Amino acid sequence: GAVVSQHPSWVICKSGTSVKIECRSLDFQATTMFWYRQFPKQSLMLMATSNEGSKATYEQGVEKDKFLINHASLTLSTLTVTSAHPEDSSFYICSARDWDEAFFGQGTRLTVV
Amino acid sequence: AQSVTQLDSHVSVSEGTPVLLRCNYSSSYSPSLFWYVQHPNKGLQLLLKYTSAATLVKGINGFEAEFKKSETSFHLTKPSAHMSDAAEYFCVVSGHNYGQNFVFGPGTRLSVLP
Numbered sequence: 001g002a003v004v005s006q007h008p009s010w011v012i013c014k015s016g017t018s019v020k021i022e023c024r025s026l027d028f029q030a031t032t033m034f035w036y037r038q039f040p041k042q043s044l045m046l047m048a049t050s051n052e053g054s055k056a057t058y059e060q061g062v063e064k065d066k067f068l069i070n071h072a073s074l075t076l077s078t079l080t081v082t083s084a085h086p087e088d089s090s091f092y093i094c095s096a097r098d099w100d101e102a103f104f105g106q107g108t109r110l111t112v113v
Numbered sequence: 114a115q116s117v118t119q120l121d122s123h124v125s126v127s128e129g130t131p132v133l134l135r136c137n138y139s140s141s142y143s144p145s146l147f148w149y150v151q152h153p154n155k156g157l158q159l160l161l162k163y164t165s166a167a168t169l170v171k172g173i174n175g176f177e178a179e180f181k182k183s184e185t186s187f188h189l190t191k192p193s194a195h196m197s198d199a200a201e202y203f204c205v206v207s208g209h210n211y212g213q214n215f216v217f218g219p220g221t222r223l224s225v226l227p
Contacts, residue, residue: 006156034214043203044157044217093156095215100145100164102207102215106156 002028002098006105013084013112021079021108023094029074030096035067038091038107047092050077084112115140115206117218125224132191134221136178136204139185146187147205147215148178157203163187174198199225 003026013019023033031052036044048069049057056069066088068080077096081088093107120135138144148160161172168180178189187204204218 036217043219046214046216049214097213097215101159101162102147102205104149104157109154 002026002096002101002103004030004094004096004103004105006094006108008108009106010109011111013110015085015112016083018080018082019084019110021081021092021094021110023077023079023096023105025075025096025098025103028096028098030077030098031074033071033077033094033096034102035069035077035079036093036095038093040091044093047079052077081110084110086112088112115144115208115216117204117206117216119202119204119218119221121221122219123222123224125226126194127226128196129193132189132194132198132223134189134202134204134223136187136189136218137185138187138204138206140206140208142208145207146178146180147207148172148176148187148189149203149205151201151203151220153200160189160202194223194225196225196227199223 005024007022033050035047037047038044047062050069050071052071058064071077089112091109094105095102116139118137146163149157151157160176161170163170163180171177176191202221205215207215
């Protein structure tokens with residue numbers, strides 16, 4: 001099946017710094033990718049829909065200036081958490097759709113100290 | 114709009130006994146339905162999917178689910194639980210259009226007792 005690679009798998013950063021997370025579709029082209037956030041013991045919540053060559057669509061309550069999304073090619077979308085704070089610590093997962101199935105990255109555990 | 118309800122936040126079974134994880138969905142059009150499993154601190158693994166073909170869907174590791182339109186349900190079952198089945202299970206609904214996202218249910222934590 002199709003593969004989505006997410007990097008890094010975990011990252012620890014200091015408050016106030018920015019962190020970039022990459023999501024790549026390895027063997028298919030994804031015009032649309034999705035970014036989810038998962039708090040401990042909770043479900044995945046959609047943050048934004050990333051569209052190749054255009055601006056991302058953010059869900060209500062998600063700060064677009066804090067969570068910058070760039071989808072510059074058909075195989076790469078990036079999520080940058082800007083000026084990170086401890087409350088941004090979470091598990092972030094990307095996915096890309098290939099026909100009728102979504103393929104998920106392995107997730108990135110972000111810890112802000 | 115689409116939504117998913119997983120009726121049990123936690124299910125506990127003994128090893129070797131059947132597993133039933135319940136899922137009900139709401140969709141304004143014909144949905145695609147999925148079950149994903151997530152082991153602790155891991156990513157998501159697809160167990161099975163329904164995309165308007167056969168209503169009884171067989172997945173990996175002995176899991177299966179039946180799509181029942183009249184009940185708007187897509188319950189996940191397994192005849193005999195194994196210790197390695199202990200994990201978080203998510204029922205997911207989506208439309209058939211390429212740009213539609215996947216809506217996750219709240220999840221059910223499955224515990225398997227020896």
